[in-house]
Amino acid sequence: MEFTIDSPIDMHLHLREGAMMERVTPLTSNDFAAAIIMPNLVPPVDNLDRLIAYREQIVAAKGEDVFEPLMMLFFRNYSKAELLAAREHIFGIKLYPAGATTNSEAGVKALDEVEDTFALMEELGIPLMIHGETHGFVMDREKEFLASYAHLAEKFPKLKITMEHITTRDAVELLDRYENLYATVTLHHLIITLNDVAGGLLNPHLFCKPIAKRPEDREALLQAALMAHPKLMFGSDSAPHPISKKECCGCAAGLFTAPVCLPTLVELFEAHGQLENLQSFVSGNAQRIHGFAAPRKQVKLEKIGMDVPARYGDVVPYRAGEHLPWTVTQRSSN
Numbered sequence: 001m002e003f004t005i006d007s008p009i010d011m012h013l014h015l016r017e018g019a020m021m022e023r024v025t026p027l028t029s030n031d032f033a034a035a036i037i038m039p040n041l042v043p044p045v046d047n048l049d050r051l052i053a054y055r056e057q058i059v060a061a062k063g064e065d066v067f068e069p070l071m072m073l074f075f076r077n078y079s080k081a082e083l084l085a086a087r088e089h090i091f092g093i094k095l096y097p098a099g100a101t102t103n104s105e106a107g108v109k110a111l112d113e114v115e116d117t118f119a120l121m122e123e124l125g126i127p128l129m130i131h132g133e134t135h136g137f138v139m140d141r142e143k144e145f146l147a148s149y150a151h152l153a154e155k156f157p158k159l160k161i162t163m164e165h166i167t168t169r170d171a172v173e174l175l176d177r178y179e180n181l182y183a184t185v186t187l188h189h190l191i192i193t194l195n196d197v198a199g200g201l202l203n204p205h206l207f208c209k210p211i212a213k214r215p216e217d218r219e220a221l222l223q224a225a226l227m228a229h230p231k232l233m234f235g236s237d238s239a240p241h242p243i244s245k246k247e248c249c250g251c252a253a254g255l256f257t258a259p260v261c262l263p264t265l266v267e268l269f270e271a272h273g274q275l276e277n278l279q280s281f282v283s284g285n286a287q288r289i290h291g292f293a294a295p296r297k298q299v300k301l302e303k304i305g306m307d308v309p310a311r312y313g314d315v316v317p318y319r320a321g322e323h324l325p326w327t328v329t330q331r332s333s334n
C-alpha cells in the first residue's frame with residue numbers, strides 16, 4: 001500500500017543554529033517542500049542581516065533537497081522602513097510574549113504597547129504569527145490568551161493572524177469567529193494529553209509549550225485536522241533539544257518530531273479513514289490561506305514499516321524506538 005503527498009509544508013519549525021541546525025535540517029528538508037523557520041535563536045532573528053545570514057546557513061544545510069525555508073522575523077517594534085526592507089525576505093513575523101517559552105525573553109511584555117507595528121504589518125500585508133499563552137496557570141494559558149486574539153482580530157481586520165500550535169477546544173472554536181484568524185496544530189497535540197507527559201512516570205521528551213491538554217481538547221484538535229478544517233494548517237513545532245537539556249532538572253520545552261511527522265500523520269489519518277483530507281491539512285490549506293506556491297515535490301510513503309532510531313546525535317526523537325507502519329520511500333520533484 002502506498003500514499004503520495006504533494007509538496008508537504010511544515011508551518012512551524014525550529015532548526016536552531018550551528019551543529020544542531022546542520023543535523024536536523026535534512027530531517028525536514030528530505031520530506032517537506034517548505035517550512036516556516038522560527039526565529040527564537042540566541043540572540044533572536046530580529047533584523048534583516050541576521051535573517052539573511054541564517055537563511056543561507058539553512059540553504060547550505062539542506063544540500064540538494066528541494067526545500068524552501070520560509071523565514072520569520074522575531075517580533076519587536078519595527079519602523080516602516082525596516083518592514084519595507086524586510087518584506088520580500090520574510091514570510092511573517094512571530095510574536096512571543098516575553099518569557100512564554102524557549103528563548104523568548106526578548107519577547108513582548110504588553111500587547112497594547114506594540115500596536116503601531118501591528119498597524120504597519122496590516123498595511124503592508126505581513127502576516128502575524130503568535131505564541132498565544134499568558135503567564136497564568138499552565139493548563140489555562142492558551143484559553144486566557146484567546147481574548148487577546150479576538151481583540152487583535154477585531155482591531156486589525158486585514159491583519160492575517162495565526163494562532164500557533166493550538167492545544168484547546170476553545171481555540172478551535174475561536175477559528176470560526178474571526179475571518180482573519182487562522183491556526184497551526186502540531187502532530188503531537190493530535191495524539192498526546194497531559195497524561196502522557198505526567199500521568200505516570202514523567203516523560204520529559206513529551207514536555208513542550210503549550211503543554212498537552214485534556215482528552216476533549218485533543219479530540220477537538222484531531223477532528224479539526226482530520227476534516228482539514230479550512231483555517232487550520234499543519235505546523236510540527238519540531239523543537240530539538242540535546243538530551244542533556246531534556247533528561248535533567250529544568251527540562252527544556254519541545255518535542256523533536258521532524259523525522260516521524262509524515263509517517264505518523266499518514267498512520268493517524270489512515271486509522272480514522274480520512275487519508276483523502278491529509279493533502280489539504282499538510283499543504284493545500286497553507287498555500288491557499290497565505291497565497292503562495294510551495295516548490296513541487298512528491299513524497300511517497302509505503303506501508304513497509306520503519307524503526308525510529310533511539311537518537312539522532314544527541315537528540316531523542318518523538319516515538320524513539322517504536323516501529324511505525326509507514327515510511328517515506330521516495331521523493332521526486334519533476
Ligand code: NCD
Nearest residue numbers: 014101102208209239253254
Ligand atoms: C519551542 C522551542 O524549543 O524553541 N519549544 C516548545 O516547547 N514548543 C518554542 C515554542 O514554540 O514554544
Ligand code: ZN
Nearest residue numbers: 012038237239
Ligand atoms: Zn515553536
